[in-house]
Amino acid sequence: MPSADIIIMNAKVFTSDESNPGAEAVAVKKNRIMYVGTNQGAESFKDQSTRMIDGQGHTLTAGFIDSHVHLLWGAVWMGNAQLQQVETIEDLRNVLVAFADQNKTDAWVVGRGIRYNIVSRRQELDEIIAHRPMYIGSFDGHTAWANTKALEMAGILYNDGREMLNGIIVRNENGLATGELRENEAMDAVFALAPIPDGNRKRELLKLAIQEFNKTGITSVHNMNGDMEELMVYAALEDAGEMNVRIYVPYHIKPETTEAMLKEAIEMSKIKMDYVRGGAVKFFMDGVWESYTAFNIHPYADLREAKAEPIFSLEHFTRMASLCDKMGLQIAVHCCGEGAVRQALDGYEAIQKTNGKRDSRHRVEHIEVCQPEDMPRFPELGIIASMQTSHAPLRREDDITWTDRTGSQRWAFAFPWRSLKNAGAKLALGSDWTVAPFDPIFNINVALNRQKYDESCPDQRLTLEECILGYTRDAAYTEFMEHEKGQIRQGYLADLVLFSHDLFELKPDEITAAKANLTIMDGRIVFEAQGKT
Numbered sequence: 387m388p389s390a391d392i393i394i395m396n397a398k399v400f401t402s403d404e405s406n407p408g409a410e411a412v413a414v415k416k417n418r419i420m421y422v423g424t425n426q427g428a429e430s431f432k433d434q435s436t437r438m439i440d441g442q443g444h445t446l447t448a449g450f451i452d453s454h455v456h457l458l459w460g461a462v463w464m465g466n467a468q469l470q471q472v473e474t475i476e477d478l479r480n481v482l483v484a485f486a487d488q489n490k491t492d493a494w495v496v497g498r499g500i501r502y503n504i505v506s507r508r509q510e511l512d513e514i515i516a517h518r519p520m521y522i523g524s525f526d527g528h529t530a531w532a533n534t535k536a537l538e539m540a541g542i543l544y545n546d547g548r549e550m551l552n553g554i555i556v557r558n559e560n561g562l563a564t565g566e567l568r569e570n571e572a573m574d575a576v577f578a579l580a581p582i583p584d585g586n587r588k589r590e591l592l593k594l595a596i597q598e599f600n601k602t603g604i605t606s607v608h609n610m611n612g613d614m615e616e617l618m619v620y621a622a623l624e625d626a627g628e629m630n631v632r633i634y635v636p637y638h639i640k641p642e643t644t645e646a647m648l649k650e651a652i653e654m655s656k657i658k659m660d661y662v663r664g665g666a667v668k669f670f671m672d673g674v675w676e677s678y679t680a681f682n683i684h685p686y687a688d689l690r691e692a693k694a695e696p697i698f699s700l701e702h703f704t705r706m707a708s709l710c711d712k713m714g715l716q717i718a719v720h721c722c723g724e725g726a727v728r729q730a731l732d733g734y735e736a737i738q739k740t741n742g743k744r745d746s747r748h749r750v751e752h753i754e755v756c757q758p759e760d761m762p763r764f765p766e767l768g769i770i771a772s773m774q775t776s777h778a779p780l781r782r783e784d785d786i787t788w789t790d791r792t793g794s795q796r797w798a799f800a801f802p803w804r805s806l807k808n809a810g811a812k813l814a815l816g817s818d819w820t821v822a823p824f825d826p827i828f829n830i831n832v833a834l835n836r837q838k839y840d841e842s843c844p845d846q847r848l849t850l851e852e853c854i855l856g857y858t859r860d861a862a863y864t865e866f867m868e869h870e871k872g873q874i875r876q877g878y879l880a881d882l883v884l885f886s887h888d889l890f891e892l893k894p895d896e897i898t899a900a901k902a903n904l905t906i907m908d909g910r911i912v913f914e915a916q917g918k919t
């Protein structure tokens with residue numbers, strides 16, 4: 387009998403495997419699962435060198451796969467001032483002044499993660515720090531604010547008449563920049579001047595971020611932006627034997643991306659390392675509701691004259707997506723508005739007609755609003771709904787900005803996880819970190835406990851079982867890895883997470899009491915809570 391390296395006994399094993407849903411024990415040899423079954427059965431794989439772990443009756447699942455993150459980008463964020471907790475302009479002052487003091491030798495002051503409606507004008511930032519250029523990004527990455535010094539350095543304080551494909555420099559009636567920058571091109575006009583961390587610093591921040599992911603049970607991620615350069619940063623970490631997460635990296639197609647540039651996506655798709663893989667492309671069809679850049683069908687509820695154009699016209703999207711589809715690449719499209727969702731589906735339908743139906747598993751990301759008539763199109767076209775549950779306000783009053791922009795007419799179709807699932811769509815779950823915290827328990831909490839925004843809304847809550855499947859089996863399917871991971875099954879990769887509780891014994895509103903206690907990635911223990919196992 388071959389011996390196991392690790393055996394976890396006395397666990398409530400949720401396998402995500404329909405043919406064998408539950409078990410007591412799992413044995414691991416090297417990087418594979420060698421046995422799933424009873425305690426007694428697992429015992430026979432034990433020898434002196436086997437690490438025995440008592441599961442204490444807690445839930446053991448396959449390692450969690452976050453289907454939508456921005457890993458390197460997020461890791462670099464971790465080196466900036468953290469503004470997620472800021473609630474007032476006074477808080478903002480305190481955090482930025484302290485950060486600027488601690489980082490005196492940096493020319494710039496960069497902050498990340500602020501919510502909307504805390505700051506809007508450059509003068510407010512000038513009052514905090516005027517002599518150093520300052521740039522602060524919103525939590526969702528779609529808006530930023532800069533002080534006067536930064537705007538002057540970027541040459542955009544005065545209106546130079548520049549036109550942007552994907553960006554708005556907000557200006558007052560005299561043409562002066564107010565300090566608010568919407569979407570990539572406008573934000574980049576300033577942010578491109580801020581020094582980026584060097585290779586070593588980047589790598590340290592990345593390792594730190596991955597360690598934090600492992601602490602919450604995450605063993606795989608789908609990155610949602612990228613290029614060959616970014617993929618190479620991850621590959622170098624794997625080469626150095628320091629990579630503790632599996633990562634799927636797409637090539638980001640921008641409006642200015644030419645057909646010839648798609649060669650880079652093809653080159654990336656050839657990279658299939660143990661932990662780092664290419665094979666996909668990512669588009670942004672629109673922006674976000676908060677900054678009126680979501681592409682909608684009906685007007686914004688709180689500003690009827692606001693009208694966002696899609697980042698790609700239907701013709702442009704279909705042309706580029708069709709080329710990618712022909713090359714066998716998987717396509718993911720960011721769509722927050724209901725118009726963007728429809729346009730992505732229209733494009734997918736068109737390329738299916740011209741290129742023929744194949745096992746493409748194209749996806750739509752976010753789907754913050756979806757018209758009911760578009761929902762059945764997901765299963766019909768074989769499109770995966772990639773959703774991040776904690777983007778939805780838990781209660782309407784938790785995010786007045788979002789609920790005001792969309793208005794009550796849309797709430798019945800807002801963050802429609804349950805409706806899409808009922809329509810037959812496959813759901814892949816994730817966080818969109820840094821937009822939201824990556825901790826799966828935090829995201830599952832919203833999925834289990836979300837309230838109706840008003841009485842006319844259908845209940846969109848998911849069950850715990852559905853959440854785990856969305857984070858394991860179905861997320862693995864979404865990245866074409868369903869035969870390797872996402873289930874606890876003999877021969878599958880040994881990516882596992884043991885929780886602090888039997889999750890199924892907790893009431894939905896108690897779920898946040900649970901944490902990951904032990905995370906195994908590729909047969910290696912990458913996180914172990916002190917004194918817990």
Ligand SMILES: [Zn+2]
Pocket residue numbers: 454455456610818
């Ligand atoms: Zn994202």
